[in-house]
Amino acid sequence: MRVPGYGLIDRDAPLKFRFDNDWVKGYAGDTVASALLAQGTRLMGRSFKYHRPRGPLTADSAEPNALITTHDGARRIPNVRATVQPAIHGLRTRSQNAWPSLGLDVLEVNDLAAPFLGAGFYYKTFMWPPKAWEKLYEPLIRRAAGLGALSGDPDPWRQEKAFAHCDLLVVGGGPAGLMAAREAAEAGADVILADEDEILGGRLTREAEAVDGRPGHAWAAETVAALRAMGVRVMPRTTVTGAYDGGTYGALERVSHHLADPHPDLPRDCFWRIAAKSCVLAAGALERHIAFPMNDRPGIMLGSAVRAYLRRWGVAPGHRIAIFTTSDDGHRTAADLRAAGIEVPAVIDPREDAPEGAIRGEVVGTSGRLGLTRIEIRPSGGGRRWIECDALAVSGGWNPTLHLTCHLGARPVWDETLATFVPRDGAVPGMTVAGAAAGLFSTAQALESGREAAQAALARIGRQHASTALPKADATPPRQIAPLDVRGPKGTRHRAWLDFQNDVTVKDVRQAAQENYASVEHMKRYTTQGMATDQGKTSNVAALAVLADATGRGIPETGTTTFRPPFSPVPISAMGAGATGAGFAPERLTTSDPAMRARGAPMIETGLWYRPGWFPQGDEDWRAACSREAAMVRTTVGVADVSTLGKIDIQGPGAAALLDFVYANSFSTLKEGRVRYGLMLREDGHVMDDGTTARLGPQHYVMTTTTAAADQVMRHLEFVTQCLRPDLDVALISTTEQWAQFSVAGPRARETVQSIVAEPVTDETFPFMACGPVTVAGTPGRLFRISFSGEHAYEIAVPSRYGAHLWRDLLARAEALGGGPYGMEALNVLRIEKGFITHSEITGRVTAFDIGMDRMISERKDCIGKAASRRPALLENREEMVGLRSLGGAPITAGAHLYREGDRPDAPNDQGYVTSPCWSPALGAHIALGFLRNGRSRHGEVVRMVDRVRGHQTRVEIVDPVQFDPKGGRARG
Amino acid sequence: MRLTCPLCGDRDRREFYYLGHETWLDRPAADAPPEAWDAYLHLRDNPCGPTRDLWQHEAGCGAWLVVSRDTATHEIASVELAR
């Protein structure tokens, strides 16, 4: 029922939306819940376990009952709280967890079975047999006891995430938050003010409350306008969901939930990470329900919500609204309703000092299947009677919204006088709590504490404060008592709900205590109280009060469970916004990337890089293309982009000493204009990486790393230079992205290179392992005569801006000679044939000894990993690198294990494993690299390879890792 | 979590790489006994309370830092250049 003259809605802007099969009329400014209540709809959902009919309990984000699904198809959003979802013209909304309809739900029979479905029911009933849980019980329970479901389709909503920084973050835009923001803004601080609601003002938008002689909501609106003018970032519809270390806060902004036709570029939500130098928590308070028998019927609502529907939305949630209160607030509700001309048949207040006009007593029963029709009361003078009413406003006192103060592990403190938990001092470094969140429930206290909290925050970050004048407001906080547990009409315990979302009753909590789940954390898990999506905001304190009573320990000793982030649900899609599809990881592309893709090369991820697998011709499959490219390199010339290898430029008087220290072998002895292969160890004696390093000048080296370990090696070099050898005068910089580098390999490599390099390229000027500056098509570049294929080969480097051009040019020259490009597959075949290692071999548990390079560890100097590499366990009875050659023509497969012929192929008999297999066109055989126990002394032996994953086995011969051109004449010649 | 790099200022944790306890700074001499190397490579306390760890401002200036922090309260007492 709409109440004329009330509400902050725009009556000139009517709208319609759908709820199940009905069109619902509302106004701009309505929520789904307020519009439904205005047309008399109280039933908005079914409970999780018993499928009990439920209506809204609150008018805010703590709502446990009125959960709906909005939108259709893939855009469907489940579990939206109707109490915070703005009513939008044309919006499609549906009830959840009811079949065939909200009014007639077949699974309501669960409610009849309630005596058997109490606490621990799942644990006791569905324990045996264990296999049945996954296959039978869980799917069944999930279908019957449900929340709304996702569509199952990819999420088409745009989501966003963002970072923000400020001097002061104010959480909550009620009187305390507004005052705090004003004080800080006037002092010149950079302020963010975030509030869950569309309109700021907190309770001022929901109460008859004057500030400075004006309606509270008007004062709030003026203050917000003033704050915006001062540069405060005001963020409505933004819930601060978590407090984290170092003044970091998470916040969810609902960007377009309130728009009927949002711009396509707008995200649905934005998840903010806010780095705040200080914080004022002014999140207000949440009203408590009262545990009395059958307290869950649609029409039973918190008193604060009843007043909110009246003042904010001009809606009376009933025609005859009774009141049950253990706080002064109930009487405020009565006065508000009566002033609006709404009948209040009774105000029931059990307190001895209940104000005049109230019935001293308790509500002990209710009736009405799909909505409240009457309540049964038990006056303290004795007797019982029924009162007709279609709504009951319940006020059980206030709980400060102190959740954020607990996110770093602090527990709140029980305050006897206020009969509630209040935040612990200093719970979150940098945060001050103000207003109702601190247990200061009057508006005057809120304003004053908001100003003080801002002053404290400003002092902490070394700023002056402004001492803004305090507006006048009511200074009387409501008095309240500890949570009640009302017995049934005959003193029996009828069902009194605590946690509405998870259907946990007083009886369940008492049963948990009886079965010795007496700690609050155990009770929570046993009954599931507080474990629903609302995290028990309306039930935690009441539940632990029952537990405290049942165990006789008292509330402070019982304590609370831990509040953890998020304060209210955050879509994972918002936290991970952008990180889907191509946005999942950054992409690093080489300068030749477009040209390689244009040739149809499938691009393979290598870390963040994309590298070509092969360059298909005609209808070649990968294997045919790979074999052709490998043969091409062995017979004519091939070109490959090797720019992804890490390049580190090392300069300074200490450069040589640094390299001697980080490489197992010596580099100070390397002559200028020469390149040397280097093996790098970790301090624990295992291989970290390998690569070549060139000496370009007396104090100038260029190190190459593998593509995979480029970051790790750079970090390592920085650690060594900064922390272990600060005595060395040396500078490092990664130049991986600055140089485009191409390998030119094959018998006609020199011809190809010479055609584009100005300087003479001969065995005299560029012998094997030489390097030097050259002029490449008129541009200064570098030439290295190194080979990863075993062929006569070079790598040409030019500044990246010339990379695309050089790639095209080199390819044209190579193709004119009968050569062409080769990809990763062929590169891999060529290096396996030559026994060259990659990170397939140096996996992190492999030593220099294992790969036959322990003699590279120089005796003449110390180096990283030298001491540890001499541990006996790393030198004896090791799995050593070997070459493998298949006998009988079957392929060798990566990851397969090796066994002696005749042995059972099981773990105790394991002799080693395969790391890099391939078909070798040069050898006409399936070959591989692998590791075999004491393998270097077993060349010529035949072992059995067993691949359990692929169900494949074959006999392989152990051979030297270098299977092609063992003398190396091709690369040198 | 945030760290204040002495060179760059207050930055988000995501800019930093974590290595481990500052023990890594005290590399034994090349000829130190195996026990010293074992301790250096493998033996670490797992304190509930103050600790000093090595972090690198990898996505910033590249400086290696010693961060004094409390594993129980998460309080960060200081961030210094490692050397």
Ligand SMILES: [Zn+2]
């Ligand atoms: Zn830095």
